[in-house]
Amino acid sequence: MKIVVVGGSGLIGSNVVHRLRRDGHETVAASPGSGVNTITGEGLARALEGAQVVIDVANSPSFEDGAVLKFFETSSRNLLAAEAQAGVEHHLALSVVGTDRLSQSGYFRAKIAQEKLIQASRIPYTILRATQFFEFVGSIIEAASERDGIRLSPALIQPIAADDVAAALADLAVGTPLNGIVEIAGPDRFPLDELARKFLAARADSRQVIADVHARYFGSELNDRSLVAGDSPRIGPTRFQNWLSRTSQ
Structure with missing residues (x-):
């Protein structure tokens, strides 16, 4: 089976x-570095020739509201059009748990737009929504850093190892298109502020984490449903504490 992975040089x-x-x-690991650009269309037709499956894990280089929306809309339109021409049989895209609940965020509005384009196309599809990766906890902390400390919501989060997400994508890619959305999450739920404290303690970082129910998460206020999976998600096997111990050594 020929499978094209768009964003094939990134973490996932x-x-x-x-x-x-x-x-x-x-x-095929498709990315601008390999001559495949979903924004300009460069190299798309050649890369997709003979492909049965396309996995789209590309991400925007900018999270600014206008730029991220333009990226996902342009990239998705170009990619789906090229897939239709090539006769691709399955479009598999990575999205984010909470996308439909965090519309105050420009990034999540852009992911909603991407999902709608996929659903409106005639190509059989699967959308995998994943919770936040363990690997991104540090970035979440830095984004929440203020002069008096790190201000984070105590709302629940259910993070997952990037490796477990990649395993799920590889499995879904060789299966039948679901023509729907499936979720994947880690095995444990934590208050977001508590997760940050665990992360900082493991790295001997003494900065203070302040629990604030009104603290924004990339533009959105959170509740206990915002960042956790719904009913019957796939569950990754890797526990946060095990990953944290391994990566802190």
């Missing part, structure tokens, strides 16, 4: 490419 994409190649699939 490179992992998915490795898994699929290991399992014997002809796998």
Whole structure:
């Protein structure tokens, strides 16, 4: 099976490419660095020739409201049009748990727009919504840093290891399109402020974390449903504490 991974050089994409190649699939790691650009359309037709499956894990280089919306809309339109021409049989895209609940955020509005374009196309599809990656906890902390400390909501979060997300994508890619949305999350839920304290303590970082129910998460206020999976999600096997111990050594 020929599978094209758009965003194939990134954190998730490179992992998915490795898994699929290991399992014997002809796998193309498509990115601007390899001559495939979903914004300009450069190299798309050549990369998709003969492909049965496309996995889209590309992300916007900018999170500014206008730029991120333009990225996901332009990239998705170009990619889906090229897939239709190539006869692709399955479009698999990575999205985010909470996308439909966090519309105050420009990033999540852009992901909603991407999902709608996929759903409106005639190409059979699967959308995998994942919770926040363990690997992004540090970035979440830095985004919440203020002069008096790190101000974070105590709302629940259910983070997951990027490796577990990549494994799920590789599995879904060789299966039948679901024509719907499936969620994946980590095995544990934590208040977001508590998660940050665990992360900082493991790295001997003494900065104070302040619980604030009104603290914004990339533009949105949170509640206990915002960042956790719904009913019957896939559950990744890696626990945060095990990942934290391993990566802090």
